[in-house]
Amino acid sequence: MQYDRIKDILAKEPLNEKIEIRGWLRTRRDAKDFSFLELNDGSCLANLQIIASSDLGNYQDVIVKLHTGCSLKVTGELKESPAKGQKIELHAEEIDIYGWADPEIYPLQKKRHSYEFLRTIAHLRPRTNSLGAIARIRSSLSFSVHQFFHTHGFVYVHTPIITTIDCEGAGEMFKVVAPEDVLNDISGIQSNADFFGKPANLTVSGQLQAEVYAMALGKVYTFGPTFRAENSNTSRHLAEFWMVEPEMAFYDLADNMNLAESFLKYLVRHTLENDSEDLHLFANFVDKNLYRKLQNILEEPFSRITYTEAIKLLQKSPQKFDFPVEWGTDLQAEHERYLCEEIFDRPLFVTDYPRDIKPFYMRINDDNATVAAMDLLLPGIGEIIGGSQREERYDVLVSRMQEMHLNLDEYNWYLDLRRYGTVIHSGFGLGFERFLQFITAMKNIREVIPFPRTPGSALY
Numbered sequence: 103m104q105y106d107r108i109k110d111i112l113a114k115e116p117l118n119e120k121i122e123i124r125g126w127l128r129t130r131r132d133a134k135d136f137s138f139l140e141l142n143d144g145s146c147l148a149n150l151q152i153i154a155s156s157d158l159g160n161y162q163d164v165i166v167k168l169h170t171g172c173s174l175k176v177t178g179e180l181k182e183s184p185a186k187g188q189k190i191e192l193h194a195e196e197i198d199i200y201g202w203a204d205p206e207i208y209p210l211q212k213k214r215h216s217y218e219f220l221r222t223i224a225h226l227r228p229r230t231n232s233l234g235a236i237a238r239i240r241s242s243l244s245f246s247v248h249q250f251f252h253t254h255g256f257v258y259v260h261t262p263i264i265t266t267i268d269c270e271g272a273g274e275m276f277k278v279v280a281p282e283d284v285l286n287d288i289s290g291i292q293s294n295a296d297f298f299g300k301p302a303n304l305t306v307s308g309q310l311q312a313e314v315y316a317m318a319l320g321k322v323y324t325f326g327p328t329f330r331a332e333n334s335n336t337s338r339h340l341a342e343f344w345m346v347e348p349e350m351a352f353y354d355l356a357d358n359m360n361l362a363e364s365f366l367k368y369l370v371r372h373t374l375e376n377d378s379e380d381l382h383l384f385a386n387f388v389d390k391n392l393y394r395k396l397q398n399i400l401e402e403p404f405s406r407i408t409y410t411e412a413i414k415l416l417q418k419s420p421q422k423f424d425f426p427v428e429w430g431t432d433l434q435a436e437h438e439r440y441l442c443e444e445i446f447d448r449p450l451f452v453t454d455y456p457r458d459i460k461p462f463y464m465r466i467n468d469d470n471a472t473v474a475a476m477d478l479l480l481p482g483i484g485e486i487i488g489g490s491q492r493e494e495r496y497d498v499l500v501s502r503m504q505e506m507h508l509n510l511d512e513y514n515w516y517l518d519l520r521r522y523g524t525v526i527h528s529g530f531g532l533g534f535e536r537f538l539q540f541i542t543a544m545k546n547i548r549e550v551i552p553f554p555r556t557p558g559s560a561l562y
């Protein structure tokens with residue numbers, strides 16, 4: 103069979119051809135001598151309209167009993183549709199049912215359900231229009247991420263999920279432990295939790311391992327799940343989220359920001375070109391300004407200010423903040439959003455944060471008070487990217503690590519990168535779900551990952 107996905111059928115409209123299609127019923131409407139069936143197979147938002155005539159052998163026994171959620175196979179011929187609403191329809195010659203969905207108990211009824219309710223049935227929610235569209239956009243954007251780096255000469259590196267280092271130094275790591283009966287058989291273990299001979303955790307970032315490969319291959323990236331055991335129950339935080347992390351030898355902070363800007367523009371352009379049907383849903387029903395917001399990313403250069411300038415702007419502003427604004431403290435979400443929504447109204451890089459609020463690996467600036475860090479803030483979201491130029495000077499790095507009470511023995515391998523052929527280098531991490539929130543205008547991050555993990559909740 104040449105066409106087996108509704109998306110291809112709607113795109114190519116192979117009229118008068120014999121079609122066999124499988125999917126799930128969205129709705130059934132009965133007319134005098136036939137029924138309209140709306141079939142969806144997940145390949146696209148649109149349904150295929152099926153005309154099921156009362157001449158069909160199983161019309162009385164099966165067709166008129168079909169309900170939302172039933173799974174079907176339909177064979178027939180594709181015709182032009184005389185009615186408004188769709189250009190083509192499938193005239194069924196045979197309809198077979200795979201599985202019923204009892205309308206008395208099937209949780210997804212025709213009415214609109216709240217996103218909160220849908221989260222409680224995360225195993226069924228991809229069957230809804232919006233969650234299905236998000237899944238397709240997520241897949242399409244993942245592909246674009248790889249495409250961007252591939253066409254820009256980057257090597258994709260699989261950094262480990264289980265790690266024995268703490269990249270961010272924030273102590274927000276989930277522990278990895280093995281069962282005791284397994285451990286009893288392994289000699290030389292330090293404690294009854296250590297499968298690996300030392301404590302291990304789920305990674306919070308692949309950056310430090312990506313640096314290893316950048317120091318050999320020049321330009322690399324990693325794209326995978328990361329884990330944070332922070333007790334943040336907000337609409338922007340997950341305990342398991344995906345991060346895109348490029349790392350580039352010979353890039354300084356400005357090169358790093360330029361790359362981040364062209365990367366984001368590339369992703370937005372690609373989603374506008376490739377996901378228009380799904381995007382339209384969000385522009386229609388979730389945020390009427392969505393296209394303007396996305397265009398805004400493409401048209402203007404992103405703004406850039408230093409942290410010190412940002413503090414001055416916030417202190418001068420008439421806005422009352424819950425958290426005080428003071429040089430030396432981290433920017434809170436309310437400050438970030440005020441800066442990029444009210445003052446700049448476009449994406450904003452904030453650079454050169456105080457050294458005391460940033461991790462050990464960031465390069466110390468000449469002022470000795472700030473580091474070559476950059477955060478990218480997006481309107482409506484806040485921080486979407488965190489990155490920096492890395493400290494490439496051996497002595498400076500060692501003294502900074504000592505200052506932060508890191509165990510140097512654990513990081514000897516990281517220091518080797520500075521002992522042997524050190525170069526300036528930079529990188530950043532894009533929070534993939536926060537980016538998807540920006541693209542789909544979803545208010546809560548739990549809607550843009552298939553199976554959200556947050557404090558108190560991990561279904562399946």
Ligand code: 4AD
Binds near residue numbers: 308340489532534535
């Ligand atoms: O700013 P972060 O912590 O940076 C790093 O981890 C660096 N090692 C990245 C690098 O330079 N290679 O995290 C990067 C981004 C944030 O800007 C945010 O978008 C996202 O990851 N992020 C989260 N997304 C969802 N839930 C959470 N709990 C997140 N924490 C960070």
Ligand code: MG
Binds near residue numbers: 477485487488
């Ligand atoms: Mg950050």
